[in-house]
Amino acid sequence: MSDSLDRLINIFRNNAELAIRVKHLIYKYVDKLRREGYSKIKIMNFCGTHEWTTVHYGIRSLLPDEVELVAGPGCPVCITPSKYIEEVIRLAFEGVKVYVFGDAYKLPSVHKVGRASCLADAKSMGADIEVVYSFLDAIEDFKVKKGEALFVGIGFETTAPSYAMPIYTGLVPDGLYLLSILRLTPPAADYALSAAIEKGLEPVSAIVAPGHVSTIIGAEPWDRVSRKFGIPTVVSGFEPADLLISVAMLLKMIYEKRIGVEIEYRRIVNYNGNTEALKYMYNVFLKDEAAWRGIGFIPNSGLRLKEEYNRYDAVGRFGVEEPTKETWVDDLHPQCKCAEVVLGLKKPTDCLLFMKACTPERPMGPCMVSLEGTCSVWARFGGGGRADEIAKSLGLGE
Amino acid sequence: MCWGVPAKVLEISGMMAKVDFGGSIKDVLVFNEEIKPGDLVIVHAGAIIGKIDEKEVENTLKVYGDLMLDSLLEDGVDKEEAKKAVDEWIKRLTSGGIDDG
Numbered sequence: 361m362s363d364s365l366d367r368l369i370n371i372f373r374n375n376a377e378l379a380i381r382v383k384h385l386i387y388k389y390v391d392k393l394r395r396e397g398y399s400k401i402k403i404m405n406f407c408g409t410h411e412w413t414t415v416h417y418g419i420r421s422l423l424p425d426e427v428e429l430v431a432g433p434g435c436p437v438c439i440t441p442s443k444y445i446e447e448v449i450r451l452a453f454e455g456v457k458v459y460v461f462g463d464a465y466k467l468p469s470v471h472k473v474g475r476a477s478c479l480a481d482a483k484s485m486g487a488d489i490e491v492v493y494s495f496l497d498a499i500e501d502f503k504v505k506k507g508e509a510l511f512v513g514i515g516f517e518t519t520a521p522s523y524a525m526p527i528y529t530g531l532v533p534d535g536l537y538l539l540s541i542l543r544l545t546p547p548a549a550d551y552a553l554s555a556a557i558e559k560g561l562e563p564v565s566a567i568v569a570p571g572h573v574s575t576i577i578g579a580e581p582w583d584r585v586s587r588k589f590g591i592p593t594v595v596s597g598f599e600p601a602d603l604l605i606s607v608a609m610l611l612k613m614i615y616e617k618r619i620g621v622e623i624e625y626r627r628i629v630n631y632n633g634n635t636e637a638l639k640y641m642y643n644v645f646l647k648d649e650a651a652w653r654g655i656g657f658i659p660n661s662g663l664r665l666k667e668e669y670n671r672y673d674a675v676g677r678f679g680v681e682e683p684t685k686e687t688w689v690d691d692l693h694p695q696c697k698c699a700e701v702v703l704g705l706k707k708p709t710d711c712l713l714f715m716k717a718c719t720p721e722r723p724m725g726p727c728m729v730s731l732e733g734t735c736s737v738w739a740r741f742g743g744g745g746r747a748d749e750i751a752k753s754l755g756l757g758e
Numbered sequence: 759m760c761w762g763v764p765a766k767v768l769e770i771s772g773m774m775a776k777v778d779f780g781g782s783i784k785d786v787l788v789f790n791e792e793i794k795p796g797d798l799v800i801v802h803a804g805a806i807i808g809k810i811d812e813k814e815v816e817n818t819l820k821v822y823g824d825l826m827l828d829s830l831l832e833d834g835v836d837k838e839e840a841k842k843a844v845d846e847w848i849k850r851l852t853s854g855g856i857d858d859g
């Protein structure tokens with residue numbers, strides 16, 4: 361690619377010297393913290409891509425035992441309620457064309473619709489379902505089609521503006537409808553941090569905030585979460601050196617008893633975010649209480665289309681039955697631990713189905729589907745970077 | 759789902775940009791008016807979510823440089839020497855001179 365991109369990659373990815381030096385620093389800070397009486401430092405990430413980097417590059421095995429990296433709610437596919445998938449399968453069987461991201465194509469529903477329990481099944485039974493890379497690609501494709509189509513609008517703040525802008529600027533052709541299942545990360549972070557405290561588990565000591573979500577929302581919302589829980593946050597990039605530097609920064613902040621947010625991923629994130637993208641997002645959507653799979657309703661954690669954009673809303677057009685607080689029932693396979701995995705309360709290897717009944721080829725729970733689902737990441741790269749986790753789960757070794 | 763891929767902007771026309779992902783060229787949405795051809799950007803789900811600020815690459819390394827300086831000083835390295843070591847090391851990094859996989 362271009363020289364400047366190569367240069368970036370050389371600095372933050374192919375750079376063993378930087379990694380070794382940061383690792384040395386991390387050990388130093390942990391030594392100091394140990395002397396201050398810290399025995400456990402639990403650092404939570406809120407982005408599937410951070411979990412991917414952590415596992416892919418074996419970051420966990422580079423860290424001292426005291427430092428535990430935990431995956432929090434960071435994958436929008438994993439938390440999409442089953443009810444939406446069931447409704448989309450129903451509509452697909454009724455003849456509505458469906459566009460979906462590849463990541464959600466195999467997302468399993470708890471109840472079968474017809475004989476299908478995911479969109480891939482429905483497609484194999486003849487439904488018109490197309491995997492696309494973006495809302496824009498669906499728009500381009502639909503321009504030459506007839507009839508009506510629905511776009512499965514999964515995503516966090518990173519993705520929301522890519523739905524909002526075409527709607528706001530009138531790029532969306534008649535007949536194409538958006539099913540907004542957009543979710544917001546800071547309210548989920550708040551929920552996960554509180555859950556650890558309420559359950560009497562080791563509270564989270566620091567946050568690695570999601571870099572690309574923060575490109576849009578800025579570091580400011582994380583500052584608020586940090587201050588509420590009295591812990592430090594670093595907004596991190598996604599290369600292995602970024603994550604290691606972020607961990608070192610967090611340990612230093614803990615040692616210096618500083619709370620609030622710092623930005624490591626400065627090459628693209630600022631404190632206020634991408635104000636133009638946010639303008640599109642909040643012109644088109646409004647915040648609402650929303651359901652998270654296996655978890656239930658979290659206040660102000662979803663985005664729905666404003667009334668003036670009703671003509672793009674799949675919910676009204678197709679009578680999509682959304683989950684409600686009154687009718688909410690747990691929507692995971694009875695043995696699936698995804699809700700706890702998503703909240704950072706359990707690891708994939710704590711689930712009895714992990715790599716037995718539930719594999720990336722045949723996922724039983726939502727965390728095994730997306731490339732960024734924690735179970736799927738652990739399945740493909742081997743147990744969170746520590747092979748012994750898997751060995752233990754298989755009854756090998758201690 | 760929040761994957762972002764770096765790309766280079768080739769041209770802009772209105773709300774759309776042509777970007778190069780290292781050989782593969784694609785049309786994507788642009789939210790920000792200040793994005794110009796030649797910029798390095800991060801693309802997610804068919805939209806440019808932000809511009810990579812090259813000046814800030816150096817600043818990230820400075821954050822790390824400060825951490826490293828602390829550590830050298832604590833190890834008892836002379837202040838001037840430590841500063842020189844950190845500066846040289848960052849210079850070497852940013853000039854792309856390190857590639858030890």
Ligand code: SF4
Binds near residue numbers: 711713727728
């Ligand atoms: S391994 Fe499968 S069933 Fe178990 S928690 Fe993960 S996704 Fe759910």
